[in-house]
Amino acid sequence: MIAEFNPLHHGHVYAMQQARALGHADVVVVAMAGNYVQRGEPAIVDKWARTQAALAAGADVVVELPISATVQSAPQFATGGVQLLAALGVTQLAFGSEDPTVDYAALAAKLATHQVAPTTFTDYTQTYATQLNQAVAQVTGAPLSGPNLLLGLSYAQANLAAGSPLTLLPFGRVGAGHDAPAAGVTASASAVRQAIAAGEPITQWVPAPSAAQLAANRHQTWADFYPWLRYRLLTADLAELRTIAGMSEGLEYRLTQHIAASHDFPDFLRRIKSKRYTYARLRRLCLAVTLNLTNASVAAAQAQPFIHVLGFTAAGQAYLHGVKKTVAWPLVTRVSAAMLAPGGLLAPQQPGEHLIETLTGRSQNYGRVPVRAESGGSSC
Amino acid sequence: MIAEFNPLHHGHVYAMQQARALGHADVVVVAMAGNYVQRGEPAIVDKWARTQAALAAGADVVVELPISATVQSAPQFATGGVQLLAALGVTQLAFGSEDPTVDYAALAAKLATHQVAPTTFTDYTQTYATQLNQAVAQVTGAPLSGPNLLLGLSYAQANLAAGSPLTLLPFGRVGAGHDAPAAGVTASASAVRQAIAAGEPITQWVPAPSAAQLAANRHQTWADFYPWLRYRLLTADLAELRTIAGMSEGLEYRLTQHIAASHDFPDFLRRIKSKRYTYARLRRLCLAVTLNLTNASVAAAQAQPFIHVLGFTAAGQAYLHGVKKTVAWPLVTRVSAAMLAPGGLLAPQQPGEHLIETLTGRSQNYGRVPVRAESGGSSC
Structure with a gap:
C-alpha cells in the first residue's frame, strides 16, 4: 500500500485487511509518507509515531516515502510510491476506490495510447484530478468520480510507466468519502484532523494505538x-x-509581495490565491x-534513491531478510552520520527533518532504528 | 560624528557638545548606525527611536550608516562613516578618545608609510584593535591603550584612505571607559544595556528623551x-x-554542526567559539x-551608495538645503517603493529591515520621512 496515515483511522485498518486478503499476502508492506504529506503540510505526528500506529493496525513493514516524493503533485507522489514498493520486491498494490470494478491498468493503457500522460496537464487553475478526469471523459466518453478513484488511476499510470511491476488490487471503501464529514464508523483523515483541531474526541474514529500515539506526541501544523x-x-x-521546487511563472514575486502584511498562514494563502493556482x-x-x-x-534525492525502513513486525523482518539481497536500492535500517552528511544518501531530507526535530525534540533520522512490533499486531 | 547611540546616554550628549564646540560648528551631523550595530546585534531600539533621542540630545542631522557598513569589522565601519559624512559635505570629524593629544592623522600617515593597513590584519584569533595596536607599537615603539583611542586611529586611517576630506577633532572622554561598569555620572552604552537587561533603572545614565524612547519602544536582542x-x-x-559575508575557512561547517544542540544564542556562541575567532x-x-x-x-550596497536622512532640526534642514545640490550621493528623505524594489537603492538593506518591522510592527523605510525636531533641542 501507499499511505500517509495522517492520522491512521479505522478506514486504514480496513484497507490493510483488504490488502492482506485480496493479495493473499504474507505481509502487508506500506510506503508511508514521512514527516510531510502531499497536501503540503507537516504530518500531524511524526513518522515514528505513525509507524507505531501502522504496525499495531496491520502493517508488517513500513518504509518511508521521502519529502522529495510526497511534497509533489499527485502523479509524482504516485510514481514515488510505486517505484519504492517495486524496488523492495513488492508485487501487488492494493488501494481503496469508490469503484473497484474499474480496470485501472487497462484504463491507464488506453489513456497512454491517447498520449494522455501526467505531464500533459499544465493548467494550474484546476486540480490534477479534475484535469485527469476531463481527459478520461474525452477518451472513454464517461468521467470517473471520486478522488480515490482518480488516485487509483494515478497509481495505474505510474505503474505502467515503471513497466508494470505491480498487480493492482482495488477494493471498495466503506463509510464516508475522502473529505466528507465524520459519519458512521469511519471518517476521513481530514475529518479526524478537524476533530482534533476542534478539541473533539476522536477515539471512535481511530484505533486505540493510533489514539495513543496522537495523545503522546506533539502535533505539527502550519x-x-x-x-x-x-x-x-x-x-x-x-x-x-x-531555485525552489515548484517556483515558476514569477510566483516568487507574488509570495514576497504578500508576506509582510499577512497575519498567519491561512491569511497568507488567501492573499496569494488566484484563479491560476489551487490551494x-x-x-x-x-x-x-x-x-x-x-x-x-x-534531483539529488531522485538520483540516489534508498529505502528507509521505519518499522516491521516479525513477519515483516523475515520478508526484509528474504529480499535484502535483491532490493534495487540501498536498504537503510540504521541512519549513520555519513548518510546525513553533505552528499549523503539522506542529506536532501535533512532540512525538513531538522525542523521536526526542533519541534518534537526527537531525532528523526540519526541513530534511529526501525520500530519493532509483534507480528499481526492489529489490536483493533 | 559617527555613532551608534545604542542607547544614547549622557556621554553622547557630552560628545555632541564637544563636537559643536571644537568644530565651531553651526550644525552637528551624525552618521548613526541603523537597526544593526558593529558588535553584531540589533540596536536595542529602532533607528527612528534613536534618531528622536539624538535630535533631542544635540544632533542637527542624523543620517543612516547602512547594514553593509555597520555589520563589518572596525576599519570597514570607520570607512563607511567617513565616506558617508564626506559625501554629505561634512568637513570635520569629532570623536572621543582616552588621549586627545595624540595626532591621529600623523599616526595614520606614519603607519601607512610602514605598509600597515587594515587589510594587513588577518589573524582572526585576536581583535582588530589588538592587532592594530601591535602594529602601532612596532612602528612607534609604544602601544596605544583604550578602545576609543584605537577607534580614533581607525577613523584617521579611513580618512587618509579617502583622501583626508575630514579634519579630525579628538576630545577627551569623561567618566568610565567604554566597557567599564556604570559609575559616576556616565556609563558606557554596554553598561546601560546590561542595566536594562537586569531590569535596573537607567534614568541616571541617559537623558530623559532617550529614556522615553527606551520606554516607549520594543527592545530588540539576539x-x-x-x-x-x-x-x-x-x-x-x-x-x-x-555566499554570506564573512563566511570563510569552512565556518559554514562549524555553524551547521553546532546549531541543532544549541539552546539559545549565548550557548551557540560558546559552542562555535575557538581560539581562531573572536566573539x-x-x-x-x-x-x-x-x-x-x-x-x-x-557589493550591491557599496556600488550604489546613498544618504538616508533619518532626522533633522531646523538648523539641520537649512544645512541639508545648502548642500543638497552638491552632495556626492543620492539624498534620500522619503523612501519610495521603487527604492525598495529589487535592484533599488535601498534593496540590499531590506531583509534586515523586514525583520525589525516584524518585531516592532513599524515600517522602517517605506513611506517614512525624517524626524523633525526643534533646533538646538538638547533637553538635558
Missing part, C-alpha cells in the same frame, strides 16, 4: 511553520527563491520554501 | 533573532551559506546569516 516561511520570504533573495499547489510551494526544497535537492 | 538563525542554519544549503566576529557572522547579508548584497 502554525508551527508559518514563522519560518515568513522569515524566509522576508530575507531570501529572489534568485534563491527561484494544494500553493501550500506545497510554501512548504518547499520553508524546507528549502530546491530543484537541485529533489 | 533572543529575537536566534530562532531565525537556527531555522536558517538547519535548512540552508552549505553552498548558500558560503565579535562570530556574532557579526551569525547576524549576516540571519539577515542573509551576502557578499553580493554588500
